[in-house]
Amino acid sequence: MRKLTGIFLSVFMVVILLAGCAGNKNNEPVSTESNVNPNASDSSSGSETNVYPEIGLSKDEKVTLKMGFWEAGSGRIWMDLAVKKFTEKYPNVKFDITSTPTLSTILEPKIAAGDDNDMFDLFVPNFSAVGQLERLADIGKLEPQDELWDRELPGETGKTLRSVISDDAYDSALSLGFTARVPIAGYTAGLFYDQKLFDEKGWNKSPSTWDEFVALLDQIKADGIIPITFPGVYAGYLTDYVFNTIQFSLAKANGSFDSYIQNFRSFTGAQLVTTENKDAWNRLYEFGKKDYFPAGVAALNHTQSQMQVLQHKAALVSTGDWVGNEMKESTPEGFTWGFMAIPATNDADQTIFVNSGVGDTAFVIWKNKPDLNKQWAKEFILSLYDFEIQESIASEAGAYPSRLDYGDDAARIAKLQPTQAAVMEYATKHNVQYISYRREFGLTSPESGQADKLLSELITAAATGKKDPSSVLEEAEKLKQIAIEKDRPKK
Numbered sequence: 001m002r003k004l005t006g007i008f009l010s011v012f013m014v015v016i017l018l019a020g021c022a023g024n025k026n027n028e029p030v031s032t033e034s035n036v037n038p039n040a041s042d043s044s045s046g047s048e049t050n051v052y053p054e055i056g057l058s059k060d061e062k063v064t065l066k067m068g069f070w071e072a073g074s075g076r077i078w079m080d081l082a083v084k085k086f087t088e089k090y091p092n093v094k095f096d097i098t099s100t101p102t103l104s105t106i107l108e109p110k111i112a113a114g115d116d117n118d119m120f121d122l123f124v125p126n127f128s129a130v131g132q133l134e135r136l137a138d139i140g141k142l143e144p145q146d147e148l149w150d151r152e153l154p155g156e157t158g159k160t161l162r163s164v165i166s167d168d169a170y171d172s173a174l175s176l177g178f179t180a181r182v183p184i185a186g187y188t189a190g191l192f193y194d195q196k197l198f199d200e201k202g203w204n205k206s207p208s209t210w211d212e213f214v215a216l217l218d219q220i221k222a223d224g225i226i227p228i229t230f231p232g233v234y235a236g237y238l239t240d241y242v243f244n245t246i247q248f249s250l251a252k253a254n255g256s257f258d259s260y261i262q263n264f265r266s267f268t269g270a271q272l273v274t275t276e277n278k279d280a281w282n283r284l285y286e287f288g289k290k291d292y293f294p295a296g297v298a299a300l301n302h303t304q305s306q307m308q309v310l311q312h313k314a315a316l317v318s319t320g321d322w323v324g325n326e327m328k329e330s331t332p333e334g335f336t337w338g339f340m341a342i343p344a345t346n347d348a349d350q351t352i353f354v355n356s357g358v359g360d361t362a363f364v365i366w367k368n369k370p371d372l373n374k375q376w377a378k379e380f381i382l383s384l385y386d387f388e389i390q391e392s393i394a395s396e397a398g399a400y401p402s403r404l405d406y407g408d409d410a411a412r413i414a415k416l417q418p419t420q421a422a423v424m425e426y427a428t429k430h431n432v433q434y435i436s437y438r439r440e441f442g443l444t445s446p447e448s449g450q451a452d453k454l455l456s457e458l459i460t461a462a463a464t465g466k467k468d469p470s471s472v473l474e475e476a477e478k479l480k481q482i483a484i485e486k487d488r489p490k491k
Helices: 003-020 077-089 104-113 132-138 146-150 167-173 195-201 211-222 236-241 243-253 257-268 273-289 302-310 371-383 387-394 402-406 420-430 446-463 472-486
Strands: 063-070 093-100 186-194 226-229 313-321 337-340 351-361 430-435
Touching: 063 371, 063 430, 077 093, 077 387, 146 371, 146 420, 186 195, 186 236, 186 302, 186 420, 195 226, 195 337, 211 226, 226 273, 226 302, 236 243, 236 313, 236 446, 243 257, 243 273, 243 351, 243 430, 273 446, 273 472, 302 313, 337 420, 387 402
Parallel strands: 063 093, 226 313, 351 430
Antiparallel strands: 186 313, 186 337, 186 351
8 A cells, every 4th residue: 555655656646747836727616517529410490310419420421430540659559449449339330540659751751642521530649840730820721629628528427637737738729729639648758767777787876866876877987888878870869868857956956947938838038048058968978978878870770779778788778658658568477667857067956957859740621622521630739638548548559648637546546657667656755847848839940950950960979979069059049040030920
């Protein structure tokens, strides 16, 4: 019971942190009026009696929804369950699913072709082109889903979708100016490792200060093992999941966090050349000069870098909490994933920021589709908040369910995978604050893409000790500011 209570408190901490420092506005009183689909028909007139009463859609009109599903490290077991439950409840609806880990290679040609009939009705917006989601929103290609917030969850009278979603996730969903997608699941990211190996080596599994963290890396290197690995092919794993959080920790430590995060969200000042961000990049560069990262890291993909940790060639890998699910077929017996983030200062009580993707899993709906298809697509999206599906997201996909009330039931907590449990354990030992990289608007101008390319190339160059970040950050900052001026919404 004591262990169970500890796990519950950990989940409660994660939920509170994800809800944001401003307080949870989700628990506002819910209207007692009926809150069914606003498109529902009034069947009492007798004009259409063969309808589903809870949503007002016809039982006779057959619909096939074409879905594009990004089958990444989380797999598709939870999605298969969701489709099965939905079609059993609404047998007139069928799904034509394209499921692949390389969905972007299918999505982008379809978008370029401009054939609405061939396009998916709903899909996970997985793009390789930076700013593609924002571009589609700007040109009116995505169906608004705002109406779903006030809808009651299926089978849960008086409980709206908005009431079970954190403020940060809600704000992220509206960051394009309207609700283009609603969050179904998220992730946390940082440095993952084998707890058994750390125990055998006597390594510090939970450094509380910057000096302790650096001492850990020195000890690992002295033992002949690569301290940190990451996928150079997707180099953003190192910055987005680990080093980019340092700037927020430093801002918190010097008392400027509120203004710093406001600038970050709304692009009101310097973005890349702040003292805090330059400090974070310089630390990465210093690690590169100390050979803390693998030789040939530029050629590693995500599974190869994760395999280095499974094979004890590297001690820590920068990735997300889906790693346990993604690598389960290759995980040796006795291997237990652990988690840590980087403490940025030498204050043992400092706030340690952890990257959190509050809306990482979500669907968008293509606007130029028949109204009936879009209505059914929205009903399906709403159905994904069913607790059985949210539990499958936790147990099978290894992701964090989006529902704030997920942790209200100890049985649901027990279904979290070990990687999520490791993150929660870390949160009980440190003053952790989860943060997403959401912005109030997107940058779609070419200059932003040029800046991102410079930064992407800089990661491996700095991590191998070959390139001082300073000049590249200055160049990229100029490009970003041009993009910000072009892309800022006009009042």
